Amino acid sequence: MAKNKYPIGYKFNNLTILEFLGTIGNDNHCFYKCRCQCGKIIKIRSQQINIQKSCGCIKTKTNPHKYLIKHKYPIGLKFNKLTIIEYCGNLDKKHHHSFYKCRCECGKIITIRTQQINVQKSCGCMPKQKKR
Numbered sequence: 001m002a003k004n005k006y007p008i009g010y011k012f013n014n015l016t017i018l019e020f021l022g023t024i025g026n027d028n029h030c031f032y033k034c035r036c037q038c039g040k041i042i043k044i045r046s047q048q049i050n051i052q053k054s055c056g057c058i059k060t061k062t063n064p065h066k067y068l069i070k071h072k073y074p075i076g077l078k079f080n081k082l083t084i085i086e087y088c089g090n091l092d093k094k095h096h097h098s099f100y101k102c103r104c105e106c107g108k109i110i111t112i113r114t115q116q117i118n119v120q121k122s123c124g125c126m127p128k129q130k131k132r
Contacts, residue, residue: 006032006049014054015044038087039075057087073100073117081105081122082112 004020011017019033021043030046036055044052077084086101088111098114104123112120 003030005030005046010049012050013052014038014058015042015052017049039085040087073114077117079118080120081126082110082120084117085109 004022006017006020008017008019014037015034017032017034018041021031021033023029024031024043031043032046032049033041033043034055035041036057038055038057040055040057042055073084073087075084075086081104082102084100085103088099088101090096091099091111099111100114100117101109101111102123103109104125106123106125108123108125110123
């Protein structure tokens with residue numbers, strides 16, 4: 001039987017333990033479900049706790065003590081009628097655009113480019129304003 005060494009809510013680097021998953025598959029490694037500070041949920045091996053820095057949303061430069069976060073808007077940020085629920089990363093490899101998944105006040109979930117944050121008002125549910 002796998003043993004849970006770390007409590008739920010334990011924080012290490014940019015990750016917080018949400019759940020102990022036990023062993024997965026045929027190997028004898030224990031896994032935990034964790035939430036990164038960017039909002040992404042990942043599974044990591046117990047041996048990686050206190051070593052792994054994030055879900056991959058940060059990357060080290062030459063100095064391992066300095067980190068660069070690839071995105072700049074936090075999960076839960078509300079702008080106009082949209083609320084950020086997830087950072088999706090670089091979905092457009094050709095043009096190198098990053099995207100966020102957002103929930104509109106009407107309940108619809110959309111994916112928008114980072115450059116559209118603070119510009120886009122809603123998912124499209126707002127009635128169009130007539131030009132005078």
